[in-house]
Amino acid sequence: MTHLVVLGLDSRDDAERVIQLTEDLAKQQLLQREDAAYAYKDAKGKVRIQQTVNLAGAGAASGALWGTLIGLIFLSPIAGFAVGAASGAIAGKLTDIGINDDLIKQVGQELQEGHAAVFLLARSATVDRVVDALKPFSPTIIQTNLTKEREDELVQALQS
Missing domain, CATH: 3.40.1520 (hypothetical protein tt1634)
Known part of the structure; x- marks a missing residue:
């Protein structure tokens, strides 16, 4: 607990x-x-x-990683990185944990x-x-x- x-x-x-x-x-x-x-x-x-804990920063890092992986799958790693980082930062800001x-x-x-x-x-x-x-x-x-x-x-x- x-x-x-x-x-x-x-x-x-x-x-x-x-x-x-x-x-x-x-x-x-x-x-x-x-x-x-x-x-x-x-x-x-x-x-x-x-x-x-900077939730926006953590979210951006996580989002950038996932965005890059998805971008590699769809042959656009730079766009995937940018979209993933932005969405991860927003998710981190909106998630009130702790x-x-x-x-x-x-x-x-x-x-x-x-x-x-x-x-x-x-x-x-x-x-x-x-x-x-x-x-x-x-x-x-x-x-x-x-x-x-x-x-x-x-x-x-x-x-x-």
């Missing part, structure tokens, strides 16, 4: 470091991250959102100026190692879809 955890952090810099940390943990196979994003409120009070954008915006509105929230969607994790890696950032749990018992355990582990 995939779990969503939203962590509150003191700054945008901390959010960027936590996102990088989750990438590193995923490379070490300690975290199976499906998606991640962060939101922060700038000095003017505007919510800014950074997504880690973390719900409305949730990110909603949580972002509640942030204090200068503070940030990191949104992690993960299938599995080596919990003790991930928690130990996050502790230096002193995150707070803003929201999660974990059971109440598991959420309480996570809060306790991050505070100890």
Whole structure:
């Protein structure tokens, strides 16, 4: 099952470091991250959102590959590449998978100026190692879809 955890952090810099940390943990196979994003409120009070997955870019790459293959079959690889890339980019833009954008915006509105929230969607994790890696950032749990018992355990582990 995939779990969503939203962590509150003191700054945008901390959010960027936590996102990088989750990438590193995923490379070490300690975290199976499906998606991640962060939101922060700038000095003017505007919510800014950074997504880690560019669906349009991924869609374009996939579409270009399929378009080229289809183009080769019909003896027009350049046209196939162009049509495939365009349709893949559009499909990627229109497909909202991963973390719900409305949730990110909603949580972002509640942030204090200068503070940030990191949104992690993960299938599995080596919990003790991930928690130990996050502790230096002193995150707070803003929201999660974990059971109440598991959420309480996570809060306790991050505070100890």
